[in-house]
Amino acid sequence: MYGPGDQLPVERELATTLSVSINTIRRAVGQLVHEQIVLRRQGAGTFVRSETTPIGSGRPLVGVLVPSTTYYYPRVIDGLQRVLRGAGVGVVLVCSKYDLDVERDELRTMLETGVQGLLLVPSLHLMDDPQSYVDGLRDLPVPYVLAERRPPSPEPDDPTTFVGTDHAGGVCKAVRHLKSLGHHRIGFLGRVSTGTSEQVAAGFEQAVELLKVEAAATSCRLLWQAQDISAYARRCVETGVTAVFCHGDRDAAALIVAARRLGLSVPGDLAVVAYDDEVAEVGDVPLTAVSPPKTEVGALAAQLLLHRIDGGRHVPSQQVLIQPRLVVRASCGSAELKLPEKAGT
Known part of the structure; x- marks a missing residue:
């Protein structure tokens, strides 16, 4: 299961996997150390010793x-x-x-x-x-x-x-796609104080300026609660926003729920694109998402x-x-989606 040089899982994980007590794991690993089959490195972990690696x-x-x-x-x-x-x-x-x-x-x-x-x-x-x-x-x-x-x-x-x-490049791809679908008034539901929030927000500003679309209903928060997203959805209706770019799959999914409660269809009345693509496929309406090359x-x-x-x-x-x-799914529609055929054709 573990080859030369591999690091062993921590004791608690091993105990859970093997359905034994931690004390049993400790005794077993201690014996492996004594037999010089594995090596303990202070602060690093326990590793399977390689045959070509000198002891110590x-x-x-x-x-x-x-x-x-x-x-x-x-x-x-x-x-x-x-x-x-x-x-x-x-x-x-x-x-x-x-x-x-x-x-x-x-x-x-x-x-x-x-x-x-x-x-x-x-x-x-x-x-x-x-x-x-x-x-x-x-x-x-x-x-x-x-x-x-x-x-x-x-x-x-x-x-x-x-x-x-290239977060700015990813955001630009998303906004360009929304424009190609006919959206010219686009909202931004963003975050603050994350490792990428500043770059994503700056990318959105650059994209709307480059592509000559109008940014409306732009708002960023440390944490979006359900009531905040409901209020944001109402703001989209009031300001005539037809598409929203969301920094985060979960917030995008919550926005779709809030929009539907207002009687909006997605993507018919409101198109939604998310950034991250971690859980974008799991909702009732799979999310179009910018997918970083992690x-x-x-x-x-x-x-x-x-x-x-x-x-x-x-x-x-x-x-x-x-x-x-940019992974295109149902939440924004696609220029490549085939429209239903008319009756009698």
Whole structure:
């Protein structure tokens, strides 16, 4: 089940999977350590020892810091783990839970563990001076790459290597599609204080200006409650909005429910496009959604980090943005959808 160099799950997960007590798992893992079948690394985890790896040492390690292991990031993690494990590199995965103190402590612990490189998704949007934080990363003793993050106000020669989603490009694709369907008055239901909210909001502003459509009923909140979305749906009716771009699948799905309660049809009276494509397919009206290339971002970030580890400090920095896809579903209709045939034809 686990090959040489693989990291074992935590004890509680193993106990649940095998339907045994944690004490039993601890004794079993302790015996495997005693027999030198697995290796414990302080702060990193327990790993299956490779036949070619001397006892007391392990394969190269890369530290991965993410703000969450649920919603959005699982596919980023999957992409980078596939590349790293395929290259025979161990992964130390830690989660900050959007806590800056935890983020700082976990970063220090990974360095103390002896990682040879770092893949970082820092919570820049929670920091007072995020650019100073990014600048400070240059003092790290190991190579690093940012994933789904980029310097917020870089100088022209900023050397930070990063891989991220071209959020503005994705938003523009969505607004362009809505315009092609005849929508010229488009609302924006957005978020604030998320890792991507500023880029998505800026992308919407750029798109409506570029495509010469009118932005109306634009509103952003930290959290959208049901009553807020109901009020927003009424505002769309009052302002003549015929399409809405939503930052988030769940808010988009809630908007469809609120619109229907007002007697609106979707997409007939109100077209809806979401950003994220995490749960866009599961509702009564499947959501057209901008789908960030999460797996590809993780994989490419890992490849660039391995390149930096192998090549040392002289490897040129690379700054990559990958455009998302627009997945057209029922919530906005499509120019390609076939209209019902008229009776008698």
